[in-house]
Amino acid sequence: MSIMEYNGGSVVAMVGKGCVAIASDLRLGNQALGISSNFQKIFPITDHIYLGLPGLATDVTTLKEQFRYRVNMYTIKEEREIEPEAFAHLVSSTLYERRFGPFFIEPVMAGLTKKPSGEYKPFIAASDLIGCLNFAKDFVVAGTASSKLFGVAEGLWEPGLEPEDLFETISQTLLNAVDRDAYSGWGAVVHVM
Amino acid sequence: MPQTRSFDPYTENGGTILAIAGQDFSVIAGDTRQSEGYSIQTRYAPKVFRLTDRAVLAVNGFAADGNMFVKKVKQRLEWYRHAHAKDMPLRAIARLIQTMLYAKRFFPYYVYNILGGIEEDGTGAVYSFDPVGSYEREACRAAGAAQSLVQPFLDNQIYFKNQVPAPGTTHPAYLSLPDVLSIVIDSFTSATERHIEVGDGLEIYIVFAKTRDLQDFETIRAKNVHLIQELTVAEDGERIFVLRRDLKKD
């Protein structure tokens, strides 16, 4: 079976009106055997950027630390907080560095871009395991339940959802999708920014 | 390890089918695209077929097997009609499909069947099958290329999974026809967006129990006059209609 399916797990991110949401399950398995129902896959990068890392669990841990290092270096050098779009490109280059021996992760990002006016603009992005970025306007999905997430999200999402409604929508999307996937589930976490 | 090339007697022709049972009606739908690999063979190849005034069969997977299987089922139904002077009841058709599929257990019909219609007791029914005949009666089922996209959506909208009813109320046991049709249409438009093998056109078959009042359907029919066709043959029995719609062609 595929290495991407070894530990299981899924992530989804959605855009709303003046807000974004990112959600994941909490399962860590060893193929069909479930080991942990408390395995974190979404990490805060800054106050305004969250990164979801579905895929091989060892790479989840490695990459989260790698990005912590790289973002800290960015902050030190640039003397400012990294913006979501720049972070997405950082993710891309970090993955492409390992083009011929990749990390088995398909990252999902959600954030709020600071505009010159001081307003925040919703931002989501996803990447494949070698750094091809996808800047979607509606939602992004990744993980073992990705095809199920596509189906439910496409059915439930609409533009302009307020934070409370976006929370309900992303929650129902995640829950109903992972309930049809043997390798995802065992708990869930939702962040709304 | 010596290599041999051999003829593969199967291929996949894409597409998706879906059926939902109401209290006294049943809805069976399928897109009309037939593809092979990245090519669209045709934009209109029906996958849903009327068997009798009360039974509709949708077949999906390998189209050559699907079309041949429908032909053979229709032939068996015709023999039954001559032998018993009546149409075969729905649950009997379901059992027949099981035995016909299992007969080719070691060279299967590569099709996922969904049988929908009205039971002898007047309730809406959906039966779904695997390629070798394992079957079960359900309230709803999606099959085909976009099964993994559509089925979880149906779980949420039909079975109300992961939803808690408002305090003091319960979820309805059955949905109304307009609600069911909306869910079917939304399922297919969503699947068309995110799956390359789904699109072009949608055919929805609706089967009504004998006793059902068709008022709510007549309002739908009035708004979609040129899209709806009646296929009922007998008088005073179940009634069956087909509703055709376009789907995105890309």
Place this chain on the structure above:
Amino acid sequence: MDHFPTNWGRPRNDAFDAYGTYPIQQRPNNIKDNFNGVQRTQQPIVTGTSVLAIKYKDGIMMAADNLASYGSLARFKDVQRLHAVGNHTVLGASGDMSDFQYIQSLLDDLIIEEFTEQDEHTLGPAEIHEYLSQLMYGRRSKLNPLWNSLLVGGYKDGKRFLAYVDLLGTTYSASTIATGYGSYIAQPLLRKAVEGREDTLTEREAQAILEESLLVLFYRDARSLDKYQIAKVTESGVSISESMALRTSWSFAEGIRGYGAQTQ
């Protein structure tokens, strides 16, 4: 009586098989024939490439080139891959040409049988297509396919008919169909020109789009030929043209430098 000692039982091992029961005694398989049993699953040998067909105002038009290839060798350059079946139908074949010749003889016998009935019923394109579908599906189900992709086109009782059937028994119908490379290269051109306009497309327009498609195919399909025929089926019957030549233009070749991006 088995005279070959190597087919007799081997010594037993008392430690684990005191009665010499394992392996199970196999009777020798001494059947020998030239084909090692029955010949089934194959590969196509002498092959034809794309067949194209469209519906137009007066009926059906179908086109195919005159080449039968032997792998990469352009072996037979005067082959007719369009076959008239009765007065209402034309059959175009790509794939193995020997299997096509077999199908032609089956269909000719069918037409002769029908003729002798003299019951005023004639086999139309729908019946020919149904017959071929059952034939092709039946052969694939015995894992001994007729290695072809066939187009059946015709006109009967005021109705146009155009359908496809292949070595798997897969069938479909549309107003434009192409087999082989044609399904990738010609089909988009045919769909653009024909879809929605089947009832107004004139004979000249129909011929033009088929010829343009064959031209593009000759440029791009390495197993095609610039000699072709076009069949037309209308209420007046089936007519297959004489072989015609494609008017190609290779003058661009003189201006080529390098392998792609180079311009100097």
